[in-house]
Amino acid sequence: MARYLLTRAWHSALTLVLASVVVFLGIRALPGDPALALAGEDRSPEALAAIRAEYGLDRPLTVQFGHYVAQVSQGDFGNSIRTGIPVSDMLRTALPVTIELSVLAILIAAALGIGAGVVAAVRRGRPAEWAANFLALVGLSVPHFWLGLLAILYLSVATGLFPASGFVPFFEDPVGNLHHIILPALILGTGLAAIIMRQTRSAMLDSLSADYVRTAKAKGLSPRAVIGRHALRNSLIVVVTIVGLQLGGLISGAVVTESIFGLPGFGKMTIDAVFQRDYPVIQAVVLLTATAYIVINFLVDLVYSLIDPRIRVAGDAA
């Protein structure tokens, strides 16, 4: 087990280094001279040289990269070109919003998706399955932004049940915070819920017809124990993988959802930065997204090995 985790951690670290190289070079490869962008009105060679010297742009790429890594590893992502605010400060306020939104969305998606998937598999060929399948189709087909707009229109504007936009930090007002974030989280979770539902359903259909489920029934276990302990636990291996692969989609979904609901999160920060060509911010955002992917994949592997004992042993033997 420890060996398996070490191998996975090493792979993750390697991927992270590669990702930072790509981010670093990607920004440098973009057309346009950052010095020109920073210089503004004064474009004399002296001024440009001064700017290049100040930002280290006149030094070799390898030196620049070393400098960049040293800064980033200390949490220093530079300052926003537009506002001059340190990017790390922007992240400090934006990230908690997005993390809360994503975690809530995942929880909602998992609860809805696994629940509906199990029901659809157990009640195969009956109305409950058709309903679950229909909802999954809707969840997959309808884009977030449209669903979000509909939700705002009917649940916020027309009835006033939920605020249409805005955000309150959790520690200032927990109830208000949940009130603001539950609708976006639900919208963000719909697509994932649909995917989880479909995966759970097909995995459950497989495990329900497996020999060990027959054994479990033959032991006189209750349907609850047969489905929950025997069939579902085996199905979750597939579901966790799929969820892991889909979490990246959640990040891009968060970008759209946050823009619609006016949540001051990571997604909104990304969109704003892209529209304003705010390179330091984009650079930080891309690097963090890559890191999030890698960390999530690592966590998925971890959960994997907790569910399936065979993976633990295989990793130890390797």
Added chain:
Amino acid sequence: MTTSTAGARAGTKILEVADLSVSFVTESGNVSAVDHVTLDLAPGEIVGVVGESGCGKSVTAMSLAGLLPRSARVTGSVRLRGTELIGAPETSLRRVRGKEIAYIFQEPMTSLNPVLTVGRQIGEVLQVHERLSRKAVKARAIELLSLVGIPSAARRVDNYPHQLSGGMRQRVMIAMAVACNPTVLVADEPTTALDVTVQAGILEVLRDLRDRLGTSILIITHDLGVIADIADRVVVMYAGRVVERAPVTSLFARPQHQYTHGLLNASPTPGRHAGTDRLQEIPGLVPVLSKQPDACTFADRCPAASDTCRGSAPGLSALGSPDHLVACWHPVEAT
């Protein structure tokens, strides 16, 4: 001789199956799997059900405790100590499963849950039926594992199925099945997936359990060697019907149904094939029937078939001894 001891105990039947019929509703129509099967089991008796793949022996076994899928139509009667199980509510069937009628299945790898330790899987039965404490469950699981001959049981109890060999896994299945000391043990092809040497060990465990705990065992197999080795009485099935029912010695010495005769000729038995080098196979396959015909279902493959065989179905009747029944219009002459 086991036959005589079983005969002496046969006064009260523990399990009585009468006129059991099972059909399945499938997309391509009705399939009749079991047709008016009648058999019984005395306390401490081992009855073998033998037949080719698809003859309905496993379906018969599964229907005893209501384990067939919803698409199955089951009629007839299965009485456990006089209590009718066919049509019984699911909750009372759950109390029977694992506690009164326990099962061992063919594939020990796929029949055990890969993500739970063997101790946990054995423990589940005990928790459901005996309501033991967690600690007592583990102690009893270890005890059961040693009972079925697993060395260092205290360590093995925390193993997962993939960490055990095929023979060990089947022993775990047996330990799980006998955990609550069931009245009837249904072993559905318990040795088919195992090496011959491991097979012998498993059969030994089953025999030992019968001797020590007095469990009645219904063993389903296509292997006549297993039947000869362990069974007291034999039920031969063909295309969903019982074609012959007899004590094991009588069946092997004087098979009366043409099908049984063919089966025995198709398996290597010392002394039986004097003069011929080849085993004789039965031509053709077991038919898949949408409806049971009023005819002998074996007629198309039978060397002795006549118009009578194709015109009406023979019933089970005794020819020689009263406990040797055969359903055949042209039984093999006793020689």
